[in-house]
Amino acid sequence: MSDRSSRPIAPTLVLTGAACVLLALTFLFVRAERLQNPSEERSTEELTQTVSQEMREAGEELALRREDDPRAMGEVDAPVVMVVYSDYLCPFCGEWVRRTQPDIVEDYVFEGLLRIEWREFPYLGENSRTLALGAVAAAEQDAFWEYHARVYGSPEDFVGEDERVRERMETVAEELGLDTERFMRDMESDATERAVEEDYGEGQAMGVSGTPAFLINGDPVLGAQPLEAFTETIELALRDEGR
Numbered sequence: 001m002s003d004r005s006s007r008p009i010a011p012t013l014v015l016t017g018a019a020c021v022l023l024a025l026t027f028l029f030v031r032a033e034r035l036q037n038p039s040e041e042r043s044t045e046e047l048t049q050t051v052s053q054e055m056r057e058a059g060e061e062l063a064l065r066r067e068d069d070p071r072a073m074g075e076v077d078a079p080v081v082m083v084v085y086s087d088y089l090c091p092f093c094g095e096w097v098r099r100t101q102p103d104i105v106e107d108y109v110f111e112g113l114l115r116i117e118w119r120e121f122p123y124l125g126e127n128s129r130t131l132a133l134g135a136v137a138a139a140e141q142d143a144f145w146e147y148h149a150r151v152y153g154s155p156e157d158f159v160g161e162d163e164r165v166r167e168r169m170e171t172v173a174e175e176l177g178l179d180t181e182r183f184m185r186d187m188e189s190d191a192t193e194r195a196v197e198e199d200y201g202e203g204q205a206m207g208v209s210g211t212p213a214f215l216i217n218g219d220p221v222l223g224a225q226p227l228e229a230f231t232e233t234i235e236l237a238l239r240d241e242g243r
Contacts, residue, residue, distance in 0.1 A: 070139040074115035079241040085121040085203040085213040088131035092224040093212045097152040119199040137186035
């Protein structure tokens, strides 16, 4: 068994407020395009549209649409998929889960229009990483969304020394009716660690540097935006899908 307590998450920049990662990536791609093709006259707007389309297509490919995915909510063939990158100790993530997620679930997920696929992006330290491992372990017992609601509902319960946080997580697993021994064992498994690291690496590859970050059929929404920002993007995606 590997020693995970001393393995920090790779350093990354913190996304503040609603700063848009897409704009930074667009700038870099546009600059690279101009350096590679200095004689080609293309406006920044044209290049930006090209980059945005490429990123949208890349984002759409991230939707797994697995029938048995315990960290997904909604119909597997829903016309719109929202991929979410989140950290359990990010206050903006918690705000989004408590205030915005319920309306989106009621208006779109329950109507068969939207599927939510969750990704772990624990960039805020070791406790965040421990909670992400716990989320994947809970998913192994089909209790991801119950765990999700419990931790985001009271994130203050999961701060302090790692040992205390793990003890609290074991108590929560018991409260949720899970096999606590299996839960703690799954938290330490190589498969669970790989799942978290794959999510984190995927987010970094897409330019995510902070949370929450969303891709709605490939279109980015960054930060704990008001509900309207999500409904407008979802409605646009539905129109694109002929709904």
